[in-house]
Ligand code: FAD
C-alpha cells in the first residue's frame with residue numbers, strides 16, 4: 001500500500017447502506033476514511049418487533065458484500081431466499097411464477113441488520129473513523145471543506161478532506177451543493193403514488209402466515225401490495241397507491257371495505273384490528289426519482305447511491321445499484337492507480353449511462369405495474385419470454401433476468417430489450433402466416449414431431465391469448 005493513498009483523507013457523508021459499504025472499500029485500499037452520519041448509531045437503538053423493513057437483494061448488491069467478505073454471513077445466514085413471485089388475485093386464488101429455472105433466486109434482507117453489519121465491518125478497519133450525530137450543513141466542493149452540526153452538542157465541526165463523497169440518500173445535501181455549480185444537470189420527479197409499510201405477524205405457533213420463500217404480490221392496477229419475509233417470521237407488506245386514495249380512506253369502516261374489496265386475504269393475514277391501528281398510525285410516504293450529472297467535481301467531490309440516482313422501488317434495484325456503484329468505483333481506482341483526477345471523471349462517464357438506465361427502467365416498471373389490472377398480462381409477457389429463452393437460451397435473456405441475475409451494465413440491458421422488441425415485432429408481423437406454415441412443415445418430420453407439437457401448442461396458445469387480451 002503506497003503512502004500517497006495512506007495520506008489521502010476521505011470524508012464520506014451518510015452511513016446508510018452505500019456510505020458504510022463505500023467506507024469499507026476505501027479503507028481496504030488504505031485511505032484514511034471519516035464517515036459522518038446524521039443519525040445516532042442504529043446498533044444502540046432498541047429492536048422493536050414488527051418494525052423491520054426489508055429489501056430484495058440480488059447479484060449486484062451481493063458483489064459489493066462479497067468483496068468485503070460479508071456475502072455468506074448476510075445472504076446465507078440471514079437472507080430469506082425468494083425463489084418465485086406469489087401472485088394474489090382478488091378471488092383469493094394464488095399463483096406462483098418462478099424467477100429463474102436454474103434455481104437462482106433473490107433474498108429478503110433486513111435493512112437495519114444489513115446496515116449494522118456494514119457499520120461493524122467498517123469499524124474493524126483501523127483507518128475508518130465513524131462520527132454519528134453529525135449533520136452536513138454546507139460544503140465547499142472544490143476546496144474540500146465541510147461544516148457539520150453535532151446534533152448532541154450543537155457545536156459546528158469544520159472538516160477538511162482530499163475527497164468528499166456524498167452517500168447521503170435521495171434528499172442529499174451534497175447533491176444540493178453540486179446544484180449550485182455550473183454545468184450540473186438535474187431533474188427530479190415525484191410520482192402520484194405513496195407507500196405505506198404494514199405488517200403480517202407470525203402465526204400464534206410462530207410460523208410464517210404465508211409460504212415463506214416468495215415475494216408476494218397483489219397487483220391491482222392503481223393499487224398494489226408487495227410482501228417480503230422477515231427473519232422473525234413476520235412479513236413487511238408495502239402498500240402502493242395514489243396519495244388521493246390514501247386520503248380517501250379516512251375511517252376504519254372505509255379502510256376495511258377497501259381492503260375486503262381489493263385484498264380480501266390480506267385482511268385476515270394482517271388482522272382487522274392491527275390493520276386499522278397500523279394504517280392510521282402510519283402515513284403514506286412519497287417516492288422520488290432523480291437523475292443528475294456529473295457525479296463529480298474535479299478531483300475533490302463525488303456523489304454515490306441514492307444521492308446520485310434515486311429511483312422508484314419498482315425494480316428492487318436501488319440498493320443493489322448503489323452497492324454496485326462502490327464496486328465500479330473501486331475498479332476504477334485500481335485501473336487508474338488511485339489518481340483521483342482521472343478516476344472521478346471516469347466514474348461519471350462509466351456510471352451515469354447505467355444509473356440513468358435503471359432509473360428509467362424502474363419508472364417504466366412503475367407505469368407497467370400501475371396499468372396492469374390483473375395477473376394475466378404479467379403471466380403472458382413472462383410466457384413469451386420463457387418460450388423464447390428456452391428456444392434460444394444463449395441469445396434470449398428476459399430483461400428482469402439480466403437486471404436481477406447478471407451484472408450486465410444496465411444500459412446494455414435496455415439495448416438488449418430494444419433489440420428483442422424489434423425481433424418480437426417482426427415475429428408478430430410475419431409470424432401469423434409463417435408460424436402456421438412452419439408448424440405444418442415441422443410436423444412433417446417424424447423425428448421432431450413431438451418437439452414441434454409442443455412448441456406449436458405453446459405458440460398457438462400464446463398467440464390466441466395475446467389476441468384475446470389485445471382485443472379486450
Ligand atoms: P440511504 O439508505 O438513504 O442512506 C443515506 C444516509 O445518509 C442515511 O443514513 C442518512 O441519515 C444520512 N444522511 C442524510 N443526509 C445527511 C446529512 N446532511 N448529513 C449526514 N448524514 C446524512 N432497493 C433494493 O435494492 N431492493 C429493494 O427491495 C428496495 N426496496 C425499496 C422499497 C422502498 C419502499 C423504497 C423507498 C426503497 C427501496 N429500495 C430498494 C431502495 C433503497 O432503499 C435505496 O436505494 C438505498 O437505501 C440507498 O442507499 P443510500 O445509502 O444511497 O441512501
Ligand code: EGU
Nearest residue numbers: 054055056085217226238313314315316369400404
Ligand atoms: C418493490 C417494493 C415484481 C421491494 C417488479 C417484480 C419491489 C421490491 C418486479 C419493494 C414486482 C415489481 C423485481 C425483482 C423486485 C418481480 C423485478 C420490487 C422488490 C420486474 C420492499 N422487483 N422488487 N420486477 O419480477 O425485477 O418479481 O419494497 F411487483 S425484486 Cl413492481 Cl426480481
